[in-house]
Amino acid sequence: MSRLLENDSLTLLGEGGLPVPRYEVCTDSNEAARAAERLGGRVVIKALVPVGKRGKAGAVKFAASADEARAGAEAILGMEVRRFPVKKLIVMEALDIKREIFCSISFDAPRKCPLILFSAEGGVDVEELAEHHPDKLLEWPVNILEGLQAEDALELAGRAGLSGGLAEQVASAVCAMYGVFCAHDCEMIEVNPLAELADGRVVAAAGVVQLDAQALFRHPELEAKLGVEGGNGWRPFTELEMRMREIDAIDPHVGAIRFSEMDGDIGFMVTGGGYGLSSLEALLDEGGRPATTFDITPGRYEEKMRRAVKAVLSKPGIKGLLLAGNVSNFTRVDIKVAGVVRALKEAELDFNKFPVIIRYAGPGVEEARKLIAEVPGVEWHEDEASIEDLARRIVARAYGRDER
Amino acid sequence: MSILLDSDTRVLVQGATGAEARRLLPTMTDYGTRVVAGVSPGKGGELVGGVPVYGAVTEALKNHEVDLSVLFVPARFVREAALEAIEAGVPTVHILAEGVPHHDACALLTRAKQMGTFVIGPNSQGMVSPGKAKLGGTGGEVPDLMFRQGSVGVVSRSGGMGAEICLFLTRAGIGQSTYVALGGDLLIGSAFVEMLALFEQDPETRAVVMFGEPGTDREEEAARFIASGGFTKPVVAMIPGEFWETSPTPASVSHTGALITRGRGAPSGKKRLLNEAGVLIAERFSQVVPLVKQALEQA
Numbered sequence: 001m002s003r004l005l006e007n008d009s010l011t012l013l014g015e016g017g018l019p020v021p022r023y024e025v026c027t028d029s030n031e032a033a034r035a036a037e038r039l040g041g042r043v044v045i046k047a048l049v050p051v052g053k054r055g056k057a058g059a060v061k062f063a064a065s066a067d068e069a070r071a072g073a074e075a076i077l078g079m080e081v082r083r084f085p086v087k088k089l090i091v092m093e094a095l096d097i098k099r100e101i102f103c104s105i106s107f108d109a110p111r112k113c114p115l116i117l118f119s120a121e122g123g124v125d126v127e128e129l130a131e132h133h134p135d136k137l138l139e140w141p142v143n144i145l146e147g148l149q150a151e152d153a154l155e156l157a158g159r160a161g162l163s164g165g166l167a168e169q170v171a172s173a174v175c176a177m178y179g180v181f182c183a184h185d186c187e188m189i190e191v192n193p194l195a196e197l198a199d200g201r202v203v204a205a206a207g208v209v210q211l212d213a214q215a216l217f218r219h220p221e222l223e224a225k226l227g228v229e230g231g232n233g234w235r236p237f238t239e240l241e242m243r244m245r246e247i248d249a250i251d252p253h254v255g256a257i258r259f260s261e262m263d264g265d266i267g268f269m270v271t272g273g274g275y276g277l278s279s280l281e282a283l284l285d286e287g288g289r290p291a292t293t294f295d296i297t298p299g300r301y302e303e304k305m306r307r308a309v310k311a312v313l314s315k316p317g318i319k320g321l322l323l324a325g326n327v328s329n330f331t332r333v334d335i336k337v338a339g340v341v342r343a344l345k346e347a348e349l350d351f352n353k354f355p356v357i358i359r360y361a362g363p364g365v366e367e368a369r370k371l372i373a374e375v376p377g378v379e380w381h382e383d384e385a386s387i388e389d390l391a392r393r394i395v396a397r398a399y400g401r402d403e404r
Numbered sequence: 405m406s407i408l409l410d411s412d413t414r415v416l417v418q419g420a421t422g423a424e425a426r427r428l429l430p431t432m433t434d435y436g437t438r439v440v441a442g443v444s445p446g447k448g449g450e451l452v453g454g455v456p457v458y459g460a461v462t463e464a465l466k467n468h469e470v471d472l473s474v475l476f477v478p479a480r481f482v483r484e485a486a487l488e489a490i491e492a493g494v495p496t497v498h499i500l501a502e503g504v505p506h507h508d509a510c511a512l513l514t515r516a517k518q519m520g521t522f523v524i525g526p527n528s529q530g531m532v533s534p535g536k537a538k539l540g541g542t543g544g545e546v547p548d549l550m551f552r553q554g555s556v557g558v559v560s561r562s563g564g565m566g567a568e569i570c571l572f573l574t575r576a577g578i579g580q581s582t583y584v585a586l587g588g589d590l591l592i593g594s595a596f597v598e599m600l601a602l603f604e605q606d607p608e609t610r611a612v613v614m615f616g617e618p619g620t621d622r623e624e625e626a627a628r629f630i631a632s633g634g635f636t637k638p639v640v641a642m643i644p645g646e647f648w649e650t651s652p653t654p655a656s657v658s659h660t661g662a663l664i665t666r667g668r669g670a671p672s673g674k675k676r677l678l679n680e681a682g683v684l685i686a687e688r689f690s691q692v693v694p695l696v697k698q699a700l701e702q703a
Contacts, residue, residue, distance in 0.1 A: 182507065
């Protein structure tokens, strides 16, 4: 996942010229108390986790003193927010917010341009607002070759009903956001709320920055911040997922692996985005319960396949394995199969009892067929087998409903 | 006359001296693709597979007429290479690279729109007019296994599934007019609507298969286009992934995602709209071939 944590997001926005609140990152409650003192006593304490809606999960607390901050920090540390254990906190100066504004920048696929979404009525319920009062959510497409001009941002603020000094401050904040969006190859930036404070200042009270994973080669300093804490985007990585990441790391230049573990009992290693998705749908249709999903980009990845298959076979309770891919154009299927065959031989299973069903088609298929023949009991298919044939076969054999 | 790519389409290859092009260019010319020149900055004067290579697109255009440029350029150099072709006035630019940064894709697509350039990709696996010509990796070393000349247009957001659909059509004896892999990225030059408009004008095409995916509203656009009479031949569509809609959805991390999609992009909605527009929906892969047969009877 390429989403920065809140502290890194705010740092990036602050460096880009957007006013952000003062904050500190803490790992225990005493630190939080000291941070609260330094920040003036009145603070907000939030769980530093890579998911949103922390407030609704009880992982945001207000404190009026260092002691309250300590107590709040203790309550939040050790909590789990949507399966993410809270190990770090962000302690932020409390803001006296008069008005909450919503602003985000992302790419719009139909118009093929950066799109600013803006509402003068921001806050946590902005989706409901958009649903019931779509006129209150402004869409502002930007020509990426021309950029966002200051006068355009001011017009946007005006159309949203803001005026005077507030409109000017907001316009300058939106321009700063757009600058960050371009400078760091962001996929999405969201500031909600962009807060108008009682003293008249405009501050990004919370921010999310999502980077473009395809552009990280230009931003090694940001890539280093992404780490594994973000998990798969909605829960932390499992042990098996961490192991697969290590396997993927043995050679970063060959065959990038995408893997996720699921609750089922059929090892599902069907490659190709569209083909994998279609196959997963067919497997579910047949009553199959997938234990994994797996994809690997083309390349000479025999060793990665060997280790990946062994890792999937090691999952407790697994009842069968389906390995397949759409008809290959260039990637020789015998390279893939060579790794698979080594893993199966090393597994020392009786493949008449533990079903392994394999389907590959394309260049190298004759060689692959010979390799597979070295492992008795493995069921081999080529271009004649359809997605549903394979789903039906693995479900029948793994769940003992063999129709052969 | 096939859409976009025919036996007499004059093709320029950018990134001609790179490993990908050296490997794939001979398979393209062997198949019949009319590659007139290559471009590789600093490598002017070389020959790749008998094709003369120039240091810049403008140099190549001084010596050759070009209808289409196919980019074998690595993702990080795509922006520069594509803009070079667009500025030089190449009518169609076909981008194969996977992993082009969004900001780069956005910039080159914006310029292409200003210049009236037709763009396919980025992240297109290729394009084939069976029996005539092919571009990119699609069909690879085994084009006749997957493709045969005929009257069904195939358009896919997934390169792998496009190839798989063509394989099963070919196995059933149903040939294709042209197959285009649109590219799976968020920002791509052409989508279903552009292809349907071309297929509508193509007398060799009698029906079209589209393979869609969850996300964006490209299939919804296609449904509106068909419903409004923009495409009058029969269409078969497959869009997997409806099961995700009922599985526990990941906790949303931002409001923007929800605001951008606002209910669009779900396979069920795409299929419903397409069905209302008269498209035959293949709920499962095995239904594609029978529905295409049915469509050809209607055509």
